[in-house]
Amino acid sequence: MKILRRSAIVALSVSMVGAVAFAGPDDDKLVIEGETIVTDVKAPAGSPLDHIYSGWRFRSDETQSLQTDDFENPAFAAIENAIAQFDTVDGKAGKSCADCHSITDFEGLRTQLPRWNEELGKPETLEMIINRSRTEHMQAEPWKWEAPEMLGMTAYIGLQSRGQPVDVDTEGPMAEWAAKGKELYYTRVGQLNMSCAQCHEANYGKMIRADHLSQGQVNGFPVYRLKWGGLGSSHRRFKGCMRNIRAEPYQPGSDEFIALELYVASRGEGLSVETPSVRN
């Protein structure tokens, strides 16, 4: 008797049905150049999360180790350039950043961003602060949001706050913007009809294909992404995520992304600033 055998067709891209694999954040401790970096905190009352984890805790050992030493960290190549840029005269006013600032002036700044700017009537990000100085004080051309100079400089300035806890203001005039950011965070968009929360709140710790989902915090931006082979801003990351959901993304520097950056920063209150972080 002939026994007909049916052979299973093995597909290369696969979805596995079975027990939920909650890989969770790992237990590694982050110490950079002797300084302990806080990568998890109990969430404050009112937070939708129980516990807040830095994205560092979700990465492989090799990726994590790239951030532990300022000579291993590839972001510092761009920071070297920014250090030189800081002392370079640029613009019609014949000034360099160093003519008005010492880099240590910026200690703590990154922890508060985005912050309210009364004159502009909206919150400002570090990119906006830098360009304001460039155009008003240096009479120089503003830098594009993802220009190498901008990324290097936001990394260099952000570095001055490394190790300090994220502490953005969401009160007063900022409340409206934080609320807008929250709305964006929880609104489904795109052909795949997903919101930030679905991956980063409801499913962090799980695998999405071969990626280990984090909580999507912004305490380490600009981030050196191995995938980009370079630094990138939080707005670039937001944009890419939206594209993956097949939504029409907002633009870097847009009010929507400023609001989202503010709201996401507030979700990470208490984490240490890790700029410049290294992620996949």
Added chain:
Amino acid sequence: MASKPRVKVPKQAAAGEVITIKTLISHTMESGQRKDRKTGDLIPRKIINKFTCYFNDQEVFSADIDPAVSSNPYMEFSCKVPESGTFRFVWIDDDGSEYSTEKKITVQ
């Protein structure tokens, strides 16, 4: 493009001690494999293809680099330091540009 190299060398060492040297330079390392999104043409290769470390003008270590080395190339290697002197690090781009930096070391 601005390529300011970043190099870590201990400031001091004992004679004959083997030290570790870490180097990093910002460079896109355009592999020649990527396509221009608009035209579909291949973006031409442009990489750092050679890195050399000299100590007091003598070659210590070098690397012949191909496009499979990641952007912002990182090189870590060792040197058995015989005496006090100066390290010179040289990176050469496909287009002939040279980037270099120096570090001094004191040997007791």
Added chain:
Amino acid sequence: MNMDRRQFVLTSAAAFAALSVNAVPAFAANGATADDRIKEFTGGAEIAEGRVTLNTPEIAENGNTVPISVEVDSPMTDDNYVQSIMVVADGNPNPEVVTFNFTTMSGVAAAKTRIRLAKTQNVIAVAKLSDGSFQMAKNEVKVTIGGCGG
């Protein structure tokens, strides 16, 4: 990388899967294989194993930047040292990756760098010693295509 081809599927029961996707766009290749390059390097000589330590991650979180380190057990004296270590990757569009050249002033025959791997493949390190002999080590590195990007 071609973002358009990426299918984005989230299942709530997704377990960890190391994926190697072979659907890559046509690369500009020079036609040589890893074996060709190794033969060129050794002149066809026999290659022994056991003295080369090649450290690579088991799974590369991103194929763009994979840290590797290679070391050869050698006294690095004038009459007994490692001249070069050639690293090739047998699944990349072009197999050559980097060749490290040492001198007796190197102290140890060891180097680290970060490399690009297009997909899951073997990374092979071949060392040329001052006595004309060759040593090698070979590791498979799994390269995954992540789920989310931007």
